[in-house]
Amino acid sequence: MRTIHSPLLRQHLAALRLLLVLTVLTGIAYPLAVTGIAETVFPHRANGSPLPAHGTPVASRLIGQSFNLPKQHPADPHEALRPDPRWFQPRPSAADAGKGAGPYDPTASHASNLGPNDAGLTRTVRARRLAVAAFDHVPPASVPVDAVTASGSGLDPDISPAYAYEQAGRVAGARGLAPAAVRGLVAGHVQGRFLGFLGQERVNVVELNHALARRP
Amino acid sequence: MNDTLAGWLQILLLVLALALTFRPLGDHIARVLTGTRHTKTERLVYRAAGVHGDIDQTWPVYLRGVLAFSLVSTLFLYGFLRVQNLLPLSLGRGAVTPDLSFNTAASFVTNTNWQSYAGESTMGHLVQMAGLAVQNFVSAAVGISVLAALLRGFTRQSTGRVGNFWVDLTRIVVRLLLPLSFVFAIVLVASGVIQNFHGFHDVTTLAGGHQSIPGGPVASQEAIKELGTNGGGFYNANSAHPFENPTALTNLIEIYLLLVIAVCLPRTFGVLVGDRRQGYAVIAVMALLWAASVALVTANELHSVSSTAGHAAGGMAEGKEQRFGIWSSALFAVSTTLTSCGAVNSAHDSYTPGGGGMTIFNMMLGEIAPGGTGSGLYGILILAVVAVFVAGLMVGRTPEYLGKKLRGREMKFASLYLLTTPLTVLVGAGLTMAFPGPRAAMLNTGPHGFSEVLYAFASAANNNGSAFAGLSADTVWYNTALGLVMLIGRFLPMVFVLALAGSLAGQQPVPVTAGTLPTHRPQFVGLLTGVILIVVGLTYFPALALGPLAEGLH
Numbered sequence: 001m002r003t004i005h006s007p008l009l010r011q012h013l014a015a016l017r018l019l020l021v022l023t024v025l026t027g028i029a030y031p032l033a034v035t036g037i038a039e040t041v042f043p044h045r046a047n048g049s050p051l052p053a054h055g056t057p058v059a060s061r062l063i064g065q066s067f068n069l070p071k072q073h074p075a076d077p078h079e080a081l082r083p084d085p086r087w088f089q090p091r092p093s094a095a096d097a098g099k100g101a102g103p104y105d106p107t108a109s110h111a112s113n114l115g116p117n118d119a120g121l122t123r124t125v126r127a128r129r130l131a132v133a134a135f136d137h138v139p140p141a142s143v144p145v146d147a148v149t150a151s152g153s154g155l156d157p158d159i160s161p162a163y164a165y166e167q168a169g170r171v172a173g174a175r176g177l178a179p180a181a182v183r184g185l186v187a188g189h190v191q192g193r194f195l196g197f198l199g200q201e202r203v204n205v206v207e208l209n210h211a212l213a214r215r216p
Numbered sequence: 217m218n219d220t221l222a223g224w225l226q227i228l229l230l231v232l233a234l235a236l237t238f239r240p241l242g243d244h245i246a247r248v249l250t251g252t253r254h255t256k257t258e259r260l261v262y263r264a265a266g267v268h269g270d271i272d273q274t275w276p277v278y279l280r281g282v283l284a285f286s287l288v289s290t291l292f293l294y295g296f297l298r299v300q301n302l303l304p305l306s307l308g309r310g311a312v313t314p315d316l317s318f319n320t321a322a323s324f325v326t327n328t329n330w331q332s333y334a335g336e337s338t339m340g341h342l343v344q345m346a347g348l349a350v351q352n353f354v355s356a357a358v359g360i361s362v363l364a365a366l367l368r369g370f371t372r373q374s375t376g377r378v379g380n381f382w383v384d385l386t387r388i389v390v391r392l393l394l395p396l397s398f399v400f401a402i403v404l405v406a407s408g409v410i411q412n413f414h415g416f417h418d419v420t421t422l423a424g425g426h427q428s429i430p431g432g433p434v435a436s437q438e439a440i441k442e443l444g445t446n447g448g449g450f451y452n453a454n455s456a457h458p459f460e461n462p463t464a465l466t467n468l469i470e471i472y473l474l475l476v477i478a479v480c481l482p483r484t485f486g487v488l489v490g491d492r493r494q495g496y497a498v499i500a501v502m503a504l505l506w507a508a509s510v511a512l513v514t515a516n517e518l519h520s521v522s523s524t525a526g527h528a529a530g531g532m533a534e535g536k537e538q539r540f541g542i543w544s545s546a547l548f549a550v551s552t553t554l555t556s557c558g559a560v561n562s563a564h565d566s567y568t569p570g571g572g573g574m575t576i577f578n579m580m581l582g583e584i585a586p587g588g589t590g591s592g593l594y595g596i597l598i599l600a601v602v603a604v605f606v607a608g609l610m611v612g613r614t615p616e617y618l619g620k621k622l623r624g625r626e627m628k629f630a631s632l633y634l635l636t637t638p639l640t641v642l643v644g645a646g647l648t649m650a651f652p653g654p655r656a657a658m659l660n661t662g663p664h665g666f667s668e669v670l671y672a673f674a675s676a677a678n679n680n681g682s683a684f685a686g687l688s689a690d691t692v693w694y695n696t697a698l699g700l701v702m703l704i705g706r707f708l709p710m711v712f713v714l715a716l717a718g719s720l721a722g723q724q725p726v727p728v729t730a731g732t733l734p735t736h737r738p739q740f741v742g743l744l745t746g747v748i749l750i751v752v753g754l755t756y757f758p759a760l761a762l763g764p765l766a767e768g769l770h
Contacts, residue, residue: 010279015285018265019292019354022389025261026353026440027346028393032403034436038411041402047410048429048459057419060429062408062458067423087423089539095453107336107416107428108288109453111535111563115664116523116572117767126768141650146538152456152545152562158538197222197229197431199464200541209422 034036051210059206064090064157066104067209083135085174088159088167090205091146092128095154103154108153125149136170158202161190171212185211223543226468227510230547233472234479241476242483242495248385248391249364250488259385272377275718278365281381282358282710283519286325289351293321293385296347306340307415312492319695326706327359327588328696329441329558329681330672332690336430336451341413348448349437349729353397354748356444356477357388359590360544362710363481366594367488369717370618372433373725378717392446392477396477400473401439407469408462411435434459442473445556445588455548455561467544467561474557478502481593489618493736498596500741505585505748506554509578512766517572522768523568532571535563546571553578558681565660565668565684568579572667573764579674580756582637588679594713596744600735601630601716603747607733616732619725629716636678636708638755644673644701645759654693663770667763672698677705 038046050057059065067087071079081102083089093103094112114121128148133140144162164186172179189208193199254262254269269693279474297317301310312320316332323330329352333339339348358725361384368378405411414431421427434450438460441448455461455470486495521527525534536545545562552559553575564575578585584596605622608615615622622630648654648669658665670686675682676698683689689698709711736738 011280011286014265014267014382015281015288016292018261018267019285019350020286021264022260022354022386023346023350026389026394027350028400029347031349031433031436034398034405035411035413035433037402038405038435040496042405045408046405046435047414048262048412048431049408049462050620058422059419059427060458062462063427063429064458065421065423066425068425068426083425101426101668102631104427104761106430108334109336109451109457110334111453111566111685113563113565113684114222114525114534115251115667115767116525116532116534116566116568117664117770118525118660119514121525121534121566122528125525127533129528138326145529145533148529149531150531150535151537152337152535152560153451153453153458153537155453155458157458161762169391193217193222194464194479196692197217197225198468199539199544200219202538206422 031168050153050204059210061204061207062157063206064093064104064108065206066090066102068102080158085135085170087209088164088171091156091159092148092150093154093156094150106155108154111152112150123189136166138166142166157204157206159205161201161203164189164203164208177215185215219677223514225713227547230468230472234475235318238477238480238483238499241480243487245360245392245480245484246487248387249367249484251387253743254383255390256431257390258386261390262382264600265382267382269380269383271380273380274376275365275378275714275721276743278378278381279714282362282714283386285354285381285708286358286707289325289354293324293347293351294318296343297321300340300343303340303342305342305413309340312338315617315692315695316690322699322702323681324348324446324448325355325677326702327355327446327556327591327703328443328676328679328706329446330676330683330702331448331681332695334452335449341432344437344450345433346556349440349627350386351447352437352440352446353389353393354385356387356393356440356446356589359588359761361385361386361590362713363590363594366442366597366713366717367485369720370489370620371715372721373723375721376718378714378721383446388417393440397436397439397443400443400469401435401545403469404435404438404466407466408464409435409438410459425633430459438470439473439561442470442557443477443479445474445555445557447474447552449559455559456563458616461561464539464544467540467548470559470561471548471551474555474559475551475586477589478555478592481586491736494618497736497741497744498593499586501596501744501748502587502747504741505581506550509554509574510547512549513567513571513574516568516574517542517546521570522770526568532568535566537562549575550578552682553680554581554583554585554587556583556591556652556679556681558675560682564671564682565686569764569768573760573768576667576671576674576764577683577752577756577760579678579680580641581748581752583678583680591679598630598633598713599717599748599751600744601626602634603744604619604733604735605630606673606747607640613731616726617735619728620720620723621726625719626716627700629712630718632714633709634751636712637705640704641673642759644677644697645670648673648693648697651693654691657688657691657694659688663763663766666766670759670763673701676701
């Protein structure tokens with residue numbers, strides 16, 4: 001091999017060769033090894049915790065969904081989406097690519113990013129409070145905070161237990177079920193804090209609605 | 217259990233985990249940086265790269281290695297992004313535009329991981345894992361390498377040699393970052409983070425709609441994203457995304473990972489300079505600043521201070537995930553802005569003026585409490601040099617730190633280091649506000665809009681990478697300006713650190729006398745904290761007054 005005399009060039013060639021070696025090591029071998037172990041030991045979780053675990057998935061347990069009534073004009077991207085009273089409703093979401101698919105679009109995870117004193121956000125929050133109160137037949141003051149605020153990802157699958165219990169009566173009425181039975185279903189889906197002190201109590205709306213749909 | 221008790225227990229568990237790691241990991245890194253033997257893997261790497269592992273380099277040679285490696289990395293990543301459409305596993309994504317490719321390449325090579333793009337709609341799997349994630353490893357290793365050279369400056373005497381860059385880089389990847397990432401990637405998958413090579417998977421939802429659920433090798437990237445204080449999310453929502461951070465446990469693990477190396481490096485420092493108390497003094501300053509910041513941000517968020525939207529909603533839940541809540545979000549926000557990580561598990565843009573302003577202030581401190589991997593410790597050591605100098609002026613003697621004299625030459629390098637970042641932040645943000653086009657990219661109006669721009673430049677210059685994400689930064693102006701700011705904010709300070717390292721290594725140590733300022737006592741901890749707050753406060757106060765302070769007092 002011809003010797004390279006310019007030290008500057010030699011140094012850059014060494015840098016390039018080292019980068020390529022490290023790319024093979026950390027960019028190819030490492031993710032492949034992790035994937036191999038993940039797919040062998042935790043296949044369910046490595047593939048997005050599908051629900052149901054066996055059969056045709058209708059959701060990921062980790063990714064929230066919209067529960068709206070079918071649109072009257074499916075082609076119209078501007079038609080307002082109306083929540084379906086038969087389902088527990090998730091939090092508001094800013095993950096909307098604006099293509100008419102509506103919020104909870106995992107191809108467009110997003111927060112609203114509106115500031116703490118944004119006049120539009122303050123108006124939106126007040127409007128949401130009135131809308132949720134009317135929808136769930138409760139006084140506006142009792143609507144919990146997660147019902148009127150959009151999450152950081154726009155894909156939050158969880159709501160607070162307070163918001164879930166608030167919706168139980170409306171869901172029971174719309175489905176013709178006994179309110180106590182629906183409240184019991186909610187109670188079975190309340191997840192405590194991790195280890196008793198990490199994070200917040202929550203109810204996974206996707207799992208709750210999935211259980212609701214499977215009721216006879 | 218009530219929120220407050222749970223919140224405190226969470227912080228306690230985090231601190232306990234870090235404290236237990238402090239000695240073993242700090243000692244391990246010290247061994248990695250001083251060991252004389254090369255492992256078989258490392259010898260293979262050196263042979264493949266054609267470098268010699270046994271040559272001790274002078275600081276200019278070491279610096280040229282750093283710059284050559286970073287230049288080659290930038291060009292390689294730029295090219296990779298430009299031809300993404302031709303590569304396998306691209307999921308049909310097109311080539312990335314020239315300005316966005318430049319911005320992204322600069323961003324990942326400088327350990328900033330500012331993202332003007334949304335991962336799920338721009339990047340294919342191959343670019344993510346073999347382009348972006350590789351830089352997550354090596355840019356972190358470059359930071360620790362430069363730190364290693366500075367530490368050798370303090371420990372060596374009468375030599376111009378500060379180590380071998382290729383050896384430092386390789387060892388840090390092979391002996392530190394890779395094994396830890398591997399273990400934690402598996403832990404993350406076990407907790408629900410995905411790891412596969414699928415594209416989008418269409419499902420018919422429970423309510424009869426359609427949803428495309430993404431795939432990707434996320435866990436392997438997530439582990440090094442936090443460990444290397446990189447912070448570039450696989451998805452747009454970063455660590456707020458349920459596939460990147462599915463539970464409150466993964467959330468705490470991610471906070472631990474993004475802090476752990478920077479927190480343990482002061483131990484390495486203490487071991488290498490032969491006086492562990494010096495390391496304890498440094499970690500004490502870091503811990504003080506971190507604890508104060510956690511308290512301030514959490515209190516602001518809990519009480520919705522100065523937020524009309526927060527009062528209307530009954531709490532600061534906008535932009536925060538239900539599974540985390542305020543305590544777990546604030547802890548993440550503080551830790552990610554005080555390290556140069558920049559991953560986010562909530563939308564900082566929607567924090568209270570006090571909480572969001574604090575995240576900007578955290579970055580302005582210069583990423584030193586505990587800071588980025590390597591860069592955090594060399595940043596705070598520069599400030600320690602300044603603190604010793606200030607104390608020396610007070611009593612009228614030539615200041616010494618760790619047995620090395622701080623003369624005009626050393627102080628020039630330290631001062632230049634401290635001037636670089638504020639200059640780039642303030643000039644960048646000032647120029648941006650002068651043009652109507654870049655101004656229009658702000659989502660919010662008034663002081664909060666200015667905060668978005670100030671946040672962007674503070675984040676880029678300090679190589680943090682998080683954002684007040686309302687700013688529409690994927691424009692030619694922001695991509696170019698922020699790309700340049702990231703490069704200047706990363707490499708110019710490194711030049712000064714290495715020059716200082718060379719200058720210190722060439723000195724004979726001075727014996728400790730009764731007149732030497734002790735730098736391991738609480739008195740010095742107080743002095744250093746004071747110097748940090750005064751330097752940063754005076755530099756940035758006018759800019760902060762126009763943004764978060766104006767909004768909070770409104």
